[in-house]
Amino acid sequence: MQSISCISKLLETAEFSLNIYFHVEVPVPTPKKDELLLKLEATSLNPLDWKIQKGVMRPFAPRKFPHIPGTDVAGEVVEVGPGVKSFKAGDKVVAFLTIAGGSGLAEFAVCKEKLTVARPAEVSAAEAAGLPIAGVTAYQVLTQSAGIKLDGSGRQVNILITAASGGVGHYAVQLAKLGNTHVTATCGARNIELVKSLGADEVLDYKTPEGAALKSPSGRKYDFAIHCAIGGIPWSTFEPNLSEKGKVFDLSPNASSMATFALKKITFSKKQLMPVFANVKSENLDHLVKLVKEGKLKTVIDSKHSLSKAEDAWAKSIDGHATGKIIVEPF
Incomplete structure (x- = not known):
């Protein structure tokens, strides 16, 4: 079973909307065509995550409820779906998950091959996870x-x-x-x-x-x-x-x-x-990963939080005074 943190379930009435967060166990997802299943090692939070919570991206995101937040992840490939040619099980990668789908605050997540790049050994999971958005x-x-x-x-x-x-x-x-x-x-x-x-x-x-x-x-x-x-x-x-x-x-x-x-x-x-509205592209992400490897760019990490305490990371992000990136690790 997959342990997932911070599912946001939006309950609406004519008078108000309410967001509830809770930890649940759900089945490990299965990669479809041109997708990879990752065992996550780090997820970084962005203001976009809590803007989705506040309804700023509606009706486009989230795609469905309950919603698992988090788009910027790093981890290890454990399974590849049909049509995947660039990666295999055991590869270390960094990926951008879709804004509508999210799913980064979890132990496992499925990502698109076209939004995934290789992560060399010189680049840690936390450093890489800060890069996508x-x-x-x-x-x-x-x-x-x-x-x-x-x-x-x-x-x-x-x-x-x-x-x-x-x-x-x-x-x-x-x-x-x-x-x-x-x-x-x-x-x-x-x-x-x-x-x-x-x-x-x-x-x-x-x-x-x-x-x-x-x-x-x-x-x-x-x-x-x-x-x-x-x-x-x-x-x-x-x-x-x-x-x-x-x-x-x-x-x-x-x-x-x-x-x-x-x-x-x-x-x-x-x-x-x-x-300016950014559009995450794998070629840009790959360039950034290479700069980190070469020592020309670094990710400043504000704090690290375990998945079981992801709500603390979420609150820190909303506070708006983080230095660099807030990282959630599934252990």
Whole structure:
């Protein structure tokens, strides 16, 4: 039998909705065509997980109830379904499970071959599990949205990264510094030295007047701002700090930021706010795993929790002050 933690069962009436979490035993899933069955070693949590709980992704996710959360996993292949060619039993891998299906907070999970990549011995399960959503989001916003070349070529640009000690932010700082960039970062006072150690050139305490105003200590204007924080900073704060054609990439767009996006578009403003929605791709994930293996990227682990205490990890994620990634291990 499979031991699964934190199943969310949404009960609805006309007046309210209620989420209940409990631990259950269910049958080990069977891989279908082009799927793998994994014995999980680590699962990382993302804000997306509790946003699904709060109904933000409805009616698209969850696909059905009860729902087992968790999309970013690392583990060992124990069985392959028909048509699988790239993996065999015993292989160590990292995978992204579908947002609608989840299933990462468990001892076993089924994943798609096309969303799975090999994990070398030099990369631990916990390090790898942090990469799919957070790492790929940072990678895509830098390389695709901002056009940063991670081989260090290209013109130098000034980048602002907010919430730089968080899940996406701590990867974004490291990846940005692989390119020809000057990075200004914001975070809480307790994480300033950590963010500096990740490569940031300037670090601001977001609670100070200078940090709240997002002003570069060296007086630089930002070509790109990667807004990793969940809300809280209006366009009027970003705008005076941007270069002539500066862009803000908002990773958690809300109604206000979408309105600003539309306004800047229709008025042909040189300064733009762009909503960004990442799409996890195996080639991006594989690149990140290789960078970890080479020592060019690391996963900062905030805390590790056993599957039996997954609700503690969940509460810590909702609190929103984790440093790096929160990891759940099934033992």
